[in-house]
Amino acid sequence: MEQADADAGVWVFHGSGSRFASGVFTTRDQAEAWIHQHDLTGVLTRYPIDQGVYDWAKEKQLFQPTEPEHTEAAFIQRFTSGSQEHFHYDPDDIG
Template sequence: MDDGRQTVWAFVGEGGRWPSAIFTTKRLAEEWISARGLTGMLTEYRIDDPVYEWAVANGHFQPSRPEHSTADFIGRFTTAHQAHEHYEDGAAG
């Protein structure tokens, strides 16, 4: 997502439903993850640019069924096209 827009990095621990931490840089996030030996996923999010709209605008997702436009679907939408990294016991992998 490196197009000059401001981003944050959110860490969700394995089995978690919500982020346990938000960071302004990937480096800070990785230092925290490593220091605590955490397992989970770190994902980059653009500020003021919802993931659903970003994915549609960039051709990463094409709504093809009526449910793809529902509040429930959009509210839970994620995409593997976001920059992300998996960690196990504090190490990227």
């Protein structure tokens, strides 16, 4: 069984106001081309592959649970990290 690169990731685009992702890309260049093609507004974030962000952040020592609720499912399933590479897009901000 082949093991994934520990730093492997994908780029996920969440449009402004959306509840779910609207695109997943293997490279930032591909994602940005699609974002610009459609004049989209939102956030492009790099996510680890085969690992939840909660576990990734703990492994990288970017987050450590300090409260009992930090280990509960309700917290873990909503967890994101500002340490993930991410970029904001808004066509109105482009001169």
